[in-house]
Amino acid sequence: MNQDRKKRPSLEDVAEAAGVSRATVARALSGKGYVDKQKREVIENAAKQLGYRTSAIARALRTQRSRSIGVLVADITNPIFPQIVKGIDDVLSAEGHIIFLCNTDENTAKQFKLASSLIDRNVDGLILVSQNLESEGFRNLLAGGPPCIYVNRRPLEGEYDYVGSDNEQAIEFLVEHLVGLGHRQIGFIAGSANSSTARERREFYHRALERRGITMEDNFVFQGDYTIEGGRRAFVEMMQRGPALTAVMASNDFSALGFIDAAQAFGLTVPGDISVTGFDDTAGVNSFMKYPLPIKGLTTIYQSKREIGIHAANMMLRRLDGSAGTAPQVAIVPTNLRARDTTGEVRLVRKKSAVQRQN
Template identity: 35%
Template structure:
């Protein structure tokens, strides 16, 4: 029923299937007359090649898999969007998998992506040691890490370096008089989870400030964990003056917790976040954040992956993040650097 095949086209055009295939793939030589008739037949029948059959034969799907950590996180959806856009421009399709920050769900998606014989894999690993990711990379599936990576795996990495921006942030906070600074970290098993803490600690050290364990909240990059960590901070006998959330969702959770406690930002406690999102302009108060060049990251990741697939030598890329000061840490000293929401 729903089956117009290459044979039907061949019959209508009065040629063999080989010739039809050659026309469709701009292969070898085909006479203008035959090409004409084939194209006419394709058109008349509304023929579309069966990509399953094609891929089975050629062992290429022109499809990339992208496993993102959390679709509900605006940072990752922005990343996904730019990845898809660049891939489309390069003639590839993207199949997404949403790991929801759960390693087993990540593995599920990687498994089904590999089963679909994608040409390459783009991952921001939800944990440090997923055996499947490692297997995939070792087994020869072209793989690129984006945002997060797994140390010791020889795979290109596209990410942004937030250290300078974190230093700027700490300078800003110190300048406002804050001395007791806390962080809500991501999972230690993720690079972004541990690196941001390290960067924060280093930056504090430059001002002779320590980062006591009680001021390190353990989160999982999701809102609920940000709320829990913040509640714990607020219950301390000496609560921090500033909470720095390692991603935007945990910052949301922190706001929830602060609000539930009846406190005000920044008067009672200051807040800053990693990852900038359009809503931060309009929160109460506007949130000071570290912005990543999301679109560039997505583009670079796709380019690295297609380079790998097509036999060129891929480049790891590290782009700088930058601090965007708003009002959530106190007195707003600089000129307004807020972003428009469609920036």
């Protein structure tokens, strides 16, 4: 133990330096109770000269507030999450709150452990960014904890404070874009099965095609998991099934790039042989590929990640100060289409499947 380390100044030290009682110092520094203006200035100067800092733990015990918020993200390496966290932190830090950022790695056991730890540390609230909400144990944990704001994913039952992109608008943009290029055989790479957002995007894909009188076959949909490998598997599955698709919509950019990678390795051109769209407009997503793709830009959906974070943080502040009331707060953030180089006019020529030949 370092015996030379300077002892942290206490309330008693400030009281002695200012020539007042400990109780007077406590009232002056907490802002609770009357203290003469001149005496308050003397106390504040003494505290400053001594380097006195209020104890966050003691303040939390006194006020029942820690002024800290737990933020759980699904995968810190995914480029969409830093901007969401940036928006959250910008708002909360300006109001004197700190955040505890935790990466759950889409692992339910780790997710439960981290959330439990945050609750044990008396955080004032939790912001859950793209978390797996299927576990009953996790839902029960949250039900007994502080206020929660759900971002991108929400429980399938009940009403909750939630922030997410306008998935219906986004899918409409993508389908309208592809149909305008002449595509009618449009496939879809779904997201993770346990994601409410993935379910929404898949359902809106069905509806958008139906509204345009386009037949959607069951073998047009491929189960993905929001990963590059999942996109590659979707391409192999498409070639095995054999539907004559001219375009494929992926639930996120990673799935789209994995699909494109596999298609190009097979010898197809994008968009010459098949058009592909993503979702998220993830900056720098191409750097996640083992081999950089010869693509200038992915046609995708832009969503303001920072704005999503700002909405989530403001929801939390309203929930904490009581101004939110009892009704659920919901913010649906508009999206925009970014039409780039992976979509083009329909071509009806498809190469014969090497995968089928191998099988």
